[in-house]
Amino acid sequence: MSRSVFCVYEQRDTEGLDFVPWPGELGKRIYAEIGKAAWAAWLAHQTMLINENRLSPLDPKHRAFLEAEMRKFLFEGGTERPAGYVPEAGA
Template sequence: MPRTVFCQYEQRDAEGLDFAPWPGELGQRIHAGIGKPAWNAWLAHQTMLINENRLSPRDPRHRAFLEGEMEKFLFGGGAQKPAGFVPPPA
């Protein structure tokens, strides 16, 4: 039976992640309070940030930037969009 968590991103019960997706305290916080749909939304946002800002996950400064954006995105701190971002038409 899947694990259910109250997702802090979606503000509703959702299927929980199978494991902590990030090391350390932040990873445990994500595992305890973020659902799979919210994590997938973050992965899509992270991909956009990496591509549009030409980030390298191997660069420690870029990883630190992505970690900060991940925390803002998932826990309500107002994650940043890339410069010149225009949302697709509805």
């Protein structure tokens, strides 16, 4: 049976995540307050940020940047796309 959460990103009750997706207190907050669809939207946005900014998840500075962007995206009303970003055709 799936869990239900009130997703602060979508502002509605929705299906919750199956696991804590991030370490520490932030991961616990995401698990408690973010639904599967919102998490999937973040993962797509994160992929775009990594590709457009040529980030390495192994670099601690890049990880800190991505964590800050994740907080903004999920809890503070979104983030900006990188300067000059052009979505792929059909995206």
